[in-house]
Structures are given as structure tokens and as C-alpha cells.
Amino acid sequence: MSRFTVEVLVTPRPGLLDPQGKAIHHALSSLGYDAVDDVRVGKAIYLEVSAATSQAAAERVEEMCRKLLANPVTEDFRVTAAATGAGS
Amino acid sequence: MSRFTVEVLVTPRPGLLDPQGKAIHHALSSLGYDAVDDVRVGKAIYLEVSAATSQAAAERVEEMCRKLLANPVTEDFRVTAAATGAGS
Numbered sequence: 552m553s554r555f556t557v558e559v560l561v562t563p564r565p566g567l568l569d570p571q572g573k574a575i576h577h578a579l580s581s582l583g584y585d586a587v588d589d590v591r592v593g594k595a596i597y598l599e600v601s602a603a604t605s606q607a608a609a610e611r612v613e614e615m616c617r618k619l620l621a622n623p624v625t626e627d628f629r630v631t632a633a634a635t636g637a638g639s
Numbered sequence: 640m641s642r643f644t645v646e647v648l649v650t651p652r653p654g655l656l657d658p659q660g661k662a663i664h665h666a667l668s669s670l671g672y673d674a675v676d677d678v679r680v681g682k683a684i685y686l687e688v689s690a691a692t693s694q695a696a697a698e699r700v701e702e703m704c705r706k707l708l709a710n711p712v713t714e715d716f717r718v719t720a721a722a723t724g725a726g727s
Contacts, residue, residue, distance in 0.1 A: 562685065579703060582706060584699070584703060586688050586690060586699065587687065587688055587703075588642070588687040588688070589686070590687075591685045592683070593684075594680060594681070595648045595649070595680070595681040595682060595683040596663065596680050596681075598675055598678050599675065599678075602674060611674065615670075619663070619666055620663070
């Protein structure tokens with residue numbers, strides 16, 4: 552078994568309201584950053600996972616996303632696995 | 640000026656307490672996912688920025704990170720810019 556760092560990016564679906572993004576957009580405008588047209592805020596989740604291959608680790612985490620990490624009605628997610636070194 | 644989508648990943652610094660990550664780790668264990676050794680949760684922020692080059696867009700957003708988007712004491716950030724097509 553090796554150990555993998557799996558990155559999960561959970562983002563609000565296009566078209567859905569994103570109040571946190573709106574708030575940041577507004578704050579950036581107040582600070583004078585006019586070149587920003589839109590802001591969307593999601594979650595970046597990093598999991599240390601033991602698995603035989605990075606493929607297996609990613610598949611396992613995709614299952615976790617569907618069950619817990621993301622809301623499939625309002626959010627999209629993207630999973631990327633990278634090795635972090637030999638494990639147990 | 641072109642339009643760029645700039646991705647900002649804000650993560651809690653290593654060693655600092657991450658209660659949200661702990662809660663997710665605990666929930667995953669309850670669901671039977673024992674292969675997960677650690678979970679860290681940060682923010683994924685996507686900004687639509689008008690700029691001359693992707694380099695300029697990324698530099699501008701790094702400035703926003705230092706001023707507003709990230710807390711330099713407790714968080715690290717990573718900025719990546721990608722073109723999204725011709726703008727105004």
C-alpha cells in the first residue's frame with residue numbers, strides 16, 4: 552500500500568447563487584480591484600489516503616465525494632491523486 | 640485585455656489545527672473509510688479577471704490574496720491563471 556494525497560475541489564454549480572463569492576467580489580471592488588468580473592468560492596479538500604494505486608485512491612475518494620464531501624445537487628467536484636511516498 | 644480564470648487554493652498551514660478537516664475525517668471514519676489518514680480543508684476561489692497577460696492576472700490576484708483572500712498567519716495560498724477567451 553502506498554500513501555497518496557488526493558485533492559478534491561468542490562465548486563458551486565454554474566448559475567447557482569454563491570453568496571460567499573458575491574461578498575468577496577464586493578470586498579475586492581471596495582479595495583479598488585475593478586478588473587475582477589466574477590468570484591466563485593468552493594472547498595479545497597486534501598485527503599491522505601492509503602491505497603494500492605493512485606487510480607484506486609482517486610476512485611475511493613470519488614465515492615466519498617458522492618456520499619459526503621459534495622452536494623451533488625448544488626456542487627461539482629474534481630478529484631486528483633498524487634503519490635506522497637511509501638506507506639505501510 | 641483578455642479574460643483569465645484565476646484559481647486560488649487557500650489551505651491551512653501545516654501543523655495548525657483544522658477543525659473542519661477533523662470533522663470530515665471523523666465522519667468518513669464513521670462511514671467506514673478507514674484508509675483515510677488525514678484531512679485538511681481549505682478554500683478554492685475562482686476569479687474572472689481582465690488583464691493583459693496571464694502573468695499580470697496572477698500577480699494581481701496574489702496581491703488580493705495578501706490583502707484579503709488569505710490570512711498569512713494561518714494559511715498558505717497557491718495561484719494559477721488560465722485564459723478563458725478574448726475579453727473587451
